[in-house]
Each structure stands twice: as structure tokens, then as C-alpha cells.
Amino acid sequence: MKECNQCGKCCIKYGDGALSATKEEIDLWELFNPDIFKFVKDHEIWFDPTSGIQLTRCPFLEIEPPKSASAQTKYTCSIYLDRPEDCRHYPSLISEMIRDECEMIEVIDLGNAKQAQIKLDTLMRDSRSSG
Numbered sequence: 459m460k461e462c463n464q465c466g467k468c469c470i471k472y473g474d475g476a477l478s479a480t481k482e483e484i485d486l487w488e489l490f491n492p493d494i495f496k497f498v499k500d501h502e503i504w505f506d507p508t509s510g511i512q513l514t515r516c517p518f519l520e521i522e523p524p525k526s527a528s529a530q531t532k533y534t535c536s537i538y539l540d541r542p543e544d545c546r547h548y549p550s551l552i553s554e555m556i557r558d559e560c561e562m563i564e565v566i567d568l569g570n571a572k573q574a575q576i577k578l579d580t581l582m583r584d585s586r587s588s589g
């Protein structure tokens with residue numbers, strides 16, 4: 459199990475209407491982060507603030523400036539510290555990582571899913587408890 463390499467697959471896959479935010483998160487955005495709250499509609503995320511149409515891509519997903527011409531594209535989250543709980547918890551299961559082709563997973567993890575889950579839970583501890 460490796461650290462996340464910011465390949466962006468998860469944000470690209472789930473940013474098109476598959477994410478949810480809790481009532482508490484939405485209430486906090488409304489109070490302190492109007493630039494996030496404007497993408498919420500009827501307690502769901504993410505919607506175009508002008509048209510009200512659901513976005514096909516998370517509006518906070520950004521491409522990191524490449525460090526070299528041959529570097530792999532890396533993505534960042536422009537609301538990292540305020541991102542929804544759904545995002546803070548991903549990835550949560552080995553099966554989900556395999557399905558999504560998450561690049562944290564290594565060949566050795568495929569042979570021992572139980573051990574891989576323990577490594578994942580250790581790596582994700584800070585992310586899941588933040589916010």
C-alpha cells in the first residue's frame with residue numbers, strides 16, 4: 459500500500475453527483491464558506507450556481523502545476539481542509555480500490571487483502587479524522 463499519488467481518478471469518478479455531504483458540513487459551508495455553499499442545491503452536491511444543473515466534475519478539482527515535462531498529471535483539491543466527509547474517507551475498502559483502479563494499491567496487497575486493509579486504515583487515519 460502506497461501513499462495517494464494524486465492521480466485524481468477518485469475525484470473524477472465520484473465528483474459527478476456520486477458524493478454527498480452531511481447536514482453539518484453544509485451548515486458550516488453556508489456560514490463560513492459561501493464559495494463552497496453556492497455549489498450546494500437541496501442538500502446535494504455539486505451544482506452549477508448559475509444554471510442549477512448538476513456538474514459532471516467536482517468544481518474544486520485542480521491540476522497541480524507539473525514539476526517536469528514528463529511528470530504524471532497530479533490533481534489537488536482546492537478545498538482540501540473543508541472537503542466533504544465522503545472525500546476524507548476515500549478509499550475505505552480494498553475492493554473499492556480495485557474497482558476504481560486506485561493507485562495506492564500494490565501487487566502485494568492483492569495477495570493479502572486483510573493485511574492491505576490494515577495498512578490502508580493506518581494510512582487513512584489522519585484524513586478520516588480531520589474536518
Ligand code: SF4
Nearest residue numbers: 469516518519535545
Ligand atoms: S471536494 Fe476535493 S476531494 Fe472531494 S471530489 Fe472534489 S476535489 Fe476531490
Ligand code: SF4
Nearest residue numbers: 462465466468560561
Ligand atoms: S484513486 Fe487512489 S491514488 Fe488516485 S487520487 Fe484517489 S486515492 Fe489517490
